[in-house]
Amino acid sequence: MIEGNEEVYIKLKENRPNIVFNVTEGINGGSREAQIPAILDLLNIPYTGSDPLTLTTCLDKARTKEVLSYHKIPNSKFTTSDNYKSLDIGEMNFPLIVKPVCEGSSKGIYSSSFVSNKEELINEVRRITENYNQTALIEEFLPGREFTVALMGNGDDVKVLPIIELSYGDFPDDLAHIYSYEAKWIIDTIDNPMQAFTCPAKISKSLEQIINRTALQTFKVLNCKDWGRIDLRLDTDGIPNVIEINPLPGILPDPRENSSFPKAAFASGLTYNEMINEVLYLSAKRHGLA
DSSP: OOOSSTTHHHHHHHHOOSOBOOOOOOSSSTTGGGHHHHHHHHHTOOBSSOOHHHHHHHHSHHHHHHHHHHTTOOOOOEEEESOTTSOOOTTOOSSEEEEETTOOTTTTOOGGGEEOSHHHHHHHHHHHHHHSSSOEEEEEOOOSOEEEEEEEEETTEEEEOOOEEEOOTTSOTTSOSSOOHIIIIIISOSSSOOOOEESSOOOOHHHHHHHHHHHHHHHHHTTOOEEEEEEEEEOTTSOEEEEEEESSOOOOSOGGGOOHHHHHHHHTTOOHHHHHHHHHHHHHHHTTOO
């Protein structure tokens, strides 16, 4: 194992592994998830997962939504703001969700991120721009059911694993029905895991087909490789909208930790080690090593 720190270039150059299983999220900047893959490309060392361009694009939520909108893939109305003193939400309607534009793992997304009026919106945009030193993404809230889709493969051979539904029915009354930092990292613990996940999701065949088709199209247009996870939520018309794309998904091994990609893999019949080996195989095959 090699840490993704400032010494990584020298260590990779000296060790020159046949292939790298990349799970490094980087350290600084909006392109941090692309840092290690870029170094690996420079050294011509194969690695799992998406390339620097895809990783950088997907970490920038606003840029991702622009790509989705261009390809007519459903996603919520949005705008961005760097200045809480001059907010213009155009034709968007409350309630809204406010997020840091370049964060992952629910960082910066709290129950307060769900805003119902202009005053709350101003407070949240100010919190994000001042605390995270980055642009705030403002989106219309999608009120429907929420799903997570794990995918494995490349090109025309991408497999959708069993769909996960995230239900907010048992959430504490003081938490908004979003997968916030509080929900993911404070309330949901190993000793007391949230019973909010259903896999496979109990949905109609027609909805399953639409979710799968939307996830596959998203995976393709963002040029994801080997594996990835896509989160969707239904709008008022019941149409699945993409809310997040994670080409570098979390893979916590303990089932009690509610890590979505392993949860879907387990439901498909894979063990944790088989899941890891499958991602490695897909990458090796793509690089002509298998």
